[in-house]
Amino acid sequence: MLRCEASGADFGERVSFESDVMGCALFTEPRNACHNVSIPPISLNSTRYMCDDKFIAIVPRGECTFSEKAYYCQNAPPPGYSALIVYDERGRSPSPMAGGKYAELVNIPVVMISYACMEDIMNNYSADKGFLVMIKGAPGYYDLVKYLIPFIAVVGFCFLILLIALVVRLCREHREVARSRLSRSGLRKIPTRKFVKGEEPETCPICLDDFVEGEKLRILPCRHAYHCKCVDPWLTKNRKVCPVCKRKVGAHDDSSDSDAERNANSAASRERDPLLRS
Known part of the structure; x- marks a missing residue:
């Protein structure tokens, strides 16, 4: 298993640790994905069966906006690409991606990896060798808040009910004590x-x-x-x-x-x- 760090985009489907986007990583035709793209032929039928017609586009950074690359990849001829991985220039670390011309039309996950990670995937873990690529987010601040807020709300509600019950009980005991004593x-x-x-x-x-x-x-x-x-x-x-x-x-x-x-x-x-x- 190869694990690569990636950065996300502010458009397209959000990637979380619950995401389960998996497929065969392929270069697009044309490679820069700045125009209409297609899925290149796969040499082995068994490999295509392993991919289950789910493909992830691997494209370089540059020549057009990130949203344009994602738009053309998601609209590739059937079965199309289910996700887009953009690799950065050599020696640079992945950076967050902003939307552009087609940002609101993109509905597939978009992430960026380093050039070294792209080389490792395509040379050692390619689809021809029987490997799949999964895009999955690590638990972050958003996911922590997403689950922490309901938990705090439930605990707070239970604490409030307990507090109300305690106050009612104390009031009743105070009334009983007051009734048994002389003012x-x-x-x-x-x-x-x-x-x-x-x-x-x-x-x-x-x-x-x-x-x-x-x-x-x-x-x-x-x-x-x-x-x-x-x-x-x-x-x-x-x-x-x-x-x-x-x-x-x-x-x-x-x-x-x-x-x-x-x-x-x-x-x-x-x-x-x-x-x-x-």
Whole structure:
């Protein structure tokens, strides 16, 4: 196998790494392909069968525009040329080819190779020796973008769906947490009073410290009394229920408890009703 580097043209069929243009490489008649061309006769019938009537024109650079050469090659008498390979002058590297007079009429692939590559193909890998030529592009920036953009779009879409699902879940969890906690405005509605020595109870059920006379206490609807510094964080950051009897604290329409749970809590609160009077 011989591999040659080539440059493309800005007209004709685009050559990509998905291209599969294959055929027998032949010089045209006339050689410069600046006029109507024909396919030269092939000496062996077996070679023509191998070519499957697919031929690639090999023409030199110069004497007319690249688009003219491509136009005459694609319009050669049947079966015509399926692609055009232009070889550069000796000692020069292939360069990109611009369109010209017939650029919009060309629909076959057009590439340029070096003079040394042309000599190697026609002398050592010719059709008479049973070799075929394939024109295939190497993956480039266009091909990378062509496949990378859909991939990024799919990944981005999946990430967006995941993000939306996560946001919805967080919103639901936030609502559930907010419903289970007491707001600051709700906390201010719960009465407070200063402790008077001799009243019952005398101990905070949370910190288990005795109340000090004049100390500010929070009196819950179930009549249980606590230090404000003890019960306020419990109600606003944990759950809006009494730590002792689990009775609901706050408005009934803001409750997430069931009727059965509220009834059970009410019964429990009556059993544990403290002596402190409101």
